[in-house]
Amino acid sequence: MDIKLQNQLGIQVVSDLKAELESAVAAGDSVVLDASEVESVDTAGLQLLVAFVQHAALKKCEFEWRAPSDAFLEIAKLMGLSDALQV
DSSP states (O other): OEEEOOSEESTTTHHHHHHHHHHHHHTTOOEEEEOTTOOEEOHHHHHHHHHHHHHHHHTTOOEEEESOOHHHHHHHHHTTOHHHHTO
């Protein structure tokens, strides 16, 4: 399942994104997270993505990042979450 992340990945969108991610893991789908257009991420967005990565590993659900934007990679690095996000 391909999931395209919005350019503003903040608290306003985490509820819908959480439901989409949970559905993909429950279905056992392989997940591709497209972060190519992400311009900003707040702590709620990062928290959700870290929780997803952990949950996917626990459920043995394969996932990969598609072309994470420079902004996304920089924010993950600044927050010390690159390893936790596997980017």
